[in-house]
Amino acid sequence: MYPENLRYDKEHEWVSLEGTVATIGISEFAQDQLGEVVYVDLPSVGDSVAAGESFGEIESVKSVSELFSPVTGTVSEVNASLDDTPELVNNACYGDGWMVKVTMDDSSEVDGLMTAAEYETFVSEEA
Amino acid sequence: MNEGLKHTPLYEEHVALGARIVDFAGWAMPVQYAGIVTEHNAVRQHVGIFDVSHMAEFRFFGFEAFSALQRIVAGDLNKIDALGSALYTVMCDEDGGIIDDLIVYHTGDLEYLVIANASNREPDWDWIAAHMPADGVESVDESDRTALIAVQGPEALKVISELAGADYEPPARFTIAEAVLDTKPVLVARTGYTGEDGVEVLCRMQDAAPLWRALLSFTEVTPCGLGARDTLRLEMGYSLYGMDMDRGVDPVSAGLSWTLAMDKGDFIGREAIAGIKERGPERKLVGLTVAEGIPRHGFAVLHEGTEVGKVASGTFSPTLGYGIATAYVPSGLSTPGMVLTIAIRRKFAEAIVTRRQFLKKTSLSPSAS
Numbered sequence: 001m002y003p004e005n006l007r008y009d010k011e012h013e014w015v016s017l018e019g020t021v022a023t024i025g026i027s028e029f030a031q032d033q034l035g036e037v038v039y040v041d042l043p044s045v046g047d048s049v050a051a052g053e054s055f056g057e058i059e060s061v062k063s064v065s066e067l068f069s070p071v072t073g074t075v076s077e078v079n080a081s082l083d084d085t086p087e088l089v090n091n092a093c094y095g096d097g098w099m100v101k102v103t104m105d106d107s108s109e110v111d112g113l114m115t116a117a118e119y120e121t122f123v124s125e126e127a
Numbered sequence: 128m129n130e131g132l133k134h135t136p137l138y139e140e141h142v143a144l145g146a147r148i149v150d151f152a153g154w155a156m157p158v159q160y161a162g163i164v165t166e167h168n169a170v171r172q173h174v175g176i177f178d179v180s181h182m183a184e185f186r187f188f189g190f191e192a193f194s195a196l197q198r199i200v201a202g203d204l205n206k207i208d209a210l211g212s213a214l215y216t217v218m219c220d221e222d223g224g225i226i227d228d229l230i231v232y233h234t235g236d237l238e239y240l241v242i243a244n245a246s247n248r249e250p251d252w253d254w255i256a257a258h259m260p261a262d263g264v265e266s267v268d269e270s271d272r273t274a275l276i277a278v279q280g281p282e283a284l285k286v287i288s289e290l291a292g293a294d295y296e297p298p299a300r301f302t303i304a305e306a307v308l309d310t311k312p313v314l315v316a317r318t319g320y321t322g323e324d325g326v327e328v329l330c331r332m333q334d335a336a337p338l339w340r341a342l343l344s345f346t347e348v349t350p351c352g353l354g355a356r357d358t359l360r361l362e363m364g365y366s367l368y369g370m371d372m373d374r375g376v377d378p379v380s381a382g383l384s385w386t387l388a389m390d391k392g393d394f395i396g397r398e399a400i401a402g403i404k405e406r407g408p409e410r411k412l413v414g415l416t417v418a419e420g421i422p423r424h425g426f427a428v429l430h431e432g433t434e435v436g437k438v439a440s441g442t443f444s445p446t447l448g449y450g451i452a453t454a455y456v457p458s459g460l461s462t463p464g465m466v467l468t469i470a471i472r473r474k475f476a477e478a479i480v481t482r483r484q485f486l487k488k489t490s491l492s493p494s495a496s
Contacts, residue, residue, distance in 0.1 A: 036162040038443040039421050039450075041474075057472070059421055061163040061443050062354055064472075087164075 001120050002027065003094055007110050008119035009070040014094065020107045022071050025098040026058070026089065029123050035060040037089040040082045042067075042099055047075045049102055051109060056099075058089065067099070071109050077101035135180035136274050136335040144350055152246035154181040157352040167358045167445040169349035170321050171489070174280035176342050177351050179327070180335060183248035184269045185241045185255065191263025192239055199258050199395060200231060201378060203388035207233040211302040213318055216386050218254065219396030223377035223403060227251050228368055228386075230318060232303045240303070240314075242275070242327075244368050258395065274335035278342060279325035279359075281490035286345050287315065287326055297326070300491075309341040320356065322363035322489045361451055362444050364414060364483030370424060370440045371412060371453055380408040380455065382483060411461040412439065414483040415469065417450035420476040422469045428454045428478065429468040435460060438469060444485060451485050452478070 006014040012030035016023045031037065039059040049055045049069040056067040078100050081088055089097040104110075114122060132155035141148065146157035157178065159166060169175045187196060197204045202216030212233050218226045229243040229251070243251045252268055259266060278287060288295050290308040298304040303316040311334040319325045330338055342348050357367070366372055372381040377400055379387075388394075389401060415422065415438075422441035427434045441452035452469065460467065465480040487495040 035159065036164040038164065038445070041420070059443070061358060061445075062158065064421075064423075 002116040004116045006094065006116065007070075007113035008116070008122075009068070009113050010122065011068040011070070012123075013068065013070045015070050015110055015113060017104075017107060017110050020073075020104050021076060022073070022102045022104050022107075022110065023098050024070060024100050024102060025093055026067070027119070027123075028093055031090045031093045031097070034058065034063065034065060034090075037086045040086050040089065040099065042078050042082070043075050045075050045078060049073060049075060049100075069102070070113055071102055071104050072106070073102040073104040075100050076103045133181070135178055136332045137178040137180060137276075137339050140336055140339050141178065141350075141352075146350075146352060149353070151353055152181065152244075154245060156181060157350075159352040159354045160350045163352070163354035163358060164445045166349055166351035166355035170280045170323055170351060170355065170359055171446055172281070173347045173349065174278060174282040174286055174325070174345075175321075175349045175351035175355065176339065177277040177279070177356055178275075178339070179277050180274040181245040182270070182275055183241075183243040183245060183251060184273045184275070184329070185243070185252065186234070186267045186269055187239045187241070187264055188235075188267070189237055189264040191260050192237055195259050195264050196231065196239055196241075197391070198393065199255060200229075201387050201394055201396065201400070202231075203391040204231065204233075204239075205391065206388075207231065209233070209302075210235070211298065211304055213301045213303060213316060217378050217383055218251070219378065219394075219400065220254075220374065221396060221399065223379075223396040223399035224374040225368070225372045225376060225378060225381060225383075226254055226374060228366060228372070228383070230316075232316060234303060234314075246369055272332055274330050274332050275327060276330070276335065276339060276342070277319055277321075277325065277327045278348075279319045279321040280323045282347050283323070283325035286342065286348060287328075289345070290341060300324075308338060311338055313338070320365055321359040322365070322486060322491060323359075324490045357440075358442050358445055361440050361442055361453075362446055362486040363489075364453075364485065366412075366453075367440060376455070377403050377408070379403045380410050380412065382412040408458060410436070410455045411458050412453055412455050412483065413461045413463075414481040414485060415452040415454055415467065415478040416447075416481050416485065417452065417469060417471075417476050417478050420469075420471040420474065421450045422452035422471065422476070422478065426452075427470040428456060429470065429475070430456075430460055435467070446486055450476075453483055456480075
């Protein structure tokens with residue numbers, strides 16, 4: 001149900017790790033809850049992010065949600081496509097709807113995140 | 128949830144369609160089905176239907192109905208002398224404060240139908256009743272036995288005409304007429320709150336669900352909720368009572384001078400409004416466009432660092448692709464082109480003053496630019 005190669009946190013973000021670079025987005029459950037995304041407010045390249053802290057906001061017509069970073073590090077890339085096409089978050093939440101890439105201070109931090117199976121259990125309990 | 132909330136005759140239809148239901152003025156109403164942007168675009172490009180059965184319908188009969196209503200509303204009912212015609216107007220108190228905005232339909236020789244906001248049903252009825260003469264008018268609250276479905280979009284009239292059968296002549300813009308849609312007797316009003324061509328259909332409670340389903344049987348029809356209703360009307364600069372005006376504001380400040388008939392004779396609030404017109408309003412409702420971020424109700428509006436107002440209505444415009452809002456600002460800052468700031472949570476976004484009609488070109492005004 002949720003991609004096995006990703007890790008997940010309690011704020012419904014997913015992380016994909018390549019070396020020390022973590023790509024971050026929101027899960028299928030999160031995009032469905034939000035509804036059609038119309039605006040995403042992301043940090044800038046070079047900004048520091050810390051695990052558990054807010055790094056931006058994501059909005060639908062009727063709601064605003066904070067984005068919490070699952071990892072600690074420095075923003076190395078931001079998905080500029082989300083400026084013009086925020087609906088990528090809904091249509092391709094694990095692919096073209098990615099949000100930021102972070103160069104992690106300590107890549108072992110992802111070990112503390114949930115696996116796909118653990119996240120699925122978490123979602124079914126929360127919903 | 129939804130306990131104690133009122134249901135329209137279409138409530139079960141909305142639930143069956145998977146709508147997200149919210150409390151609106153004490154009614155359990157669909158805010159969205161497939162999604163607000165999807166529904167909004169469906170209305171702008173094809174046709175969408177809205178359950179607005181929660182709205183209030185009052186009918187007034189009698190030899191004194193015209194003069195009684197002419198005193199109560201601020202617009203001129205002489206404009207709707209022709210049977211079937213309709214007038215958008217406001218109803219004010221003695222201080223010029225707006226009690227509600229509504230549409231008056233001249234439905235019979237000595238008969239007027241008023242459709243008013245669901246949120247104001249009781250205060251409107253009480254106010255009108257308190258200002259009716261002792262004789263000569265019979266007032267009836269028909270709200271509980273009237274359902275109302277809005278059918279809006281460039282393809283709306285095509286759908287209505289198919290349901291009405293061969294030889295159907297739809298009413299002209301801003302008129303109301305009887306019709307039979309899919310065997311159901313209805314009133315069809317060529318009015319709406321979206322800026323697109325379309326109609327609002329009044330029917331009996333028991334006919335609402337069959338009519339709703341008949342409309343949905345057309346593949347081009349999309350069910351639309353209150354969320355899309357709000358984005359559609361705000362793009363057009365149409366006011367929403369409770370957001371863009373309330374009892375504490377007069378029609379001049381609220382940008383509704385165009386609805387006033389100051390020379391028709393006396394009406395409640397006329398003197399107070401005339402005074403405001405003469406002095407000039409201190410504050411005016413303006414439009415604001417925001418390129419970065421989405422303005423929302425209650426956000427502070429600033430000029431050179433000082434708060435000068437708050438966002439009244441605010442949303443993301445699906446058709447334009449940016450944030451749009453209305454706000455009361457000092458008259459000196461109400462000129463289109465002026466640059467203000469809106470505090471969007473921790474950030475300050477540039478907001479440009481504009482006219483309140485953000486979208487010009489729709490199926491109602493196809494050649495606008």
